[in-house]
Amino acid sequence: MVFSKSLTGTEIKKRLSIPSNILPSLPSFNRSHAVRIKLMYGTEIWPIVCTILKKGYKKPVFSGPLWRNFVISKKLRIGDRIRMYKVLDSDYRLEVEKPTTTSNMELAMAVWLSIMSLPPVWLFGTNLSDETTEMSAGKRS
Structure with missing residues (x-):
């Protein structure tokens, strides 16, 4: 691995x-x-273009439209971790690790549980919560 950040x-x-x-x-920059x-x-x-300052501190950077196109295309975000590996002379492999996020299923389950914990809803004297529970259990009146 060449670097990770x-x-x-x-x-x-x-x-x-x-x-x-x-x-x-x-x-080599030649x-x-x-x-x-x-x-x-x-x-x-x-x-990708890698540049260094012409004079002074030789800090390499990837910049310009080629870098931006890559960032946009791959939907890179703040906090993503990249790892760069050298393959050949000017060929490198890049891996991106996205921070873990809550999956859609976990989010749906959390919403469902929060809805189920709400008090019953009454509409014109009918308890909709009990009726819905009975209908989902296969009971009909």
């Missing part, structure tokens, strides 16, 4: 900051400040 708002909206200690794992790499995500290959 949880995404921040800036990394979703603008650029992914990459730890500078992975520079040796990146393709006196340039940008290099194109290929990110494999699932069965797709995404070209």
Whole structure:
């Protein structure tokens, strides 16, 4: 694994900051400040531009429209954890781990339980809650 990190708002909206200690794992910049790499995500290959500052601190970042297109297409969100692995010279594999969320089934069950715990509903002198319970149990009047 080259690196792993949880995404921040800036990394979703603008650029992914990459730890500078992975520079040796990146393709050579050959006196340039940008290099194109290929990110494999699932069965797709995404070209991404990796840049460093021309002068001073050489902090690599993925930025620009190629990075944004990837973020939007894959519906990346703040808190998603990405892991990048080197496959070949300029080919990398990216994995995304989404934070756990409540499933639709769990949510539906919670709503159902909260409804069932409500007091009976009376409409024009008829207890609808008891009638509904009897109907769902197969009893008819």
